[in-house]
Amino acid sequence: QKEVEQNSGPLSVPEGAIASLNCTYSDRGSQSFFWYRQYSGKSPELIMSIYSNGDKEDGRFTAQLNKASQYVSLLIRDSQPSDSATYLCAFRLGGGGNKLTFGTGTQLKVEL
């Protein structure tokens, strides 16, 4: 089983819709979770971080974490064409360890 699994997509949503991106992980020791956005040819940029069960909202973005079910999701409300990118989820084990484990990313396409 892969450490982190994401649907590679592409996930296509119409402009203004809600885009839902999901990520499952295998290591129950994981404590910190991150969502990065990566435009084609560019480096990843941090969108959200979450480390407590539940929802965390920041503008149009909501991260959801469920440690019991070992998944983390990212909701993008009112999707815009500028949201079209690859979204990478990543997690870090607890105990202050430094390494992040990344998923392969989900490509999102927001269509006019």
Place this chain on the structure above:
Amino acid sequence: DGGITQSPKYLFRKEGQNVTLSCEQNLNHDAMYWYRQDPGQGLRLIYYSQIVNDFQKGDIAEGYSVSREKKESFPLTVTSAQKNPTAFYLCASNTGTGGMVREGQPQHFGDGTRLSIL
């Protein structure tokens, strides 16, 4: 402005040649990382350093070497032993205390270096 600077943006390697990718940060971060990204793939960790004069191998260290002589700098050398070096190389850093990273501290990335074989 504070940030992470990677250079060069594009690099070409000849057969049997070692090349060095530069990564400099002025964020006063303790921890620095090197990742490799292949097309359509996620990020794979090459090496990381939690503190000056110390570094550890990541998941794909073979054919690469690093040094951490200064807090601000973490150069990556792609040696001739790396037979498939063509990839997008990303340097990242984050803050820490005494070499340990606090929970929830994300990594921030430089703009990357694209390495190709001539």
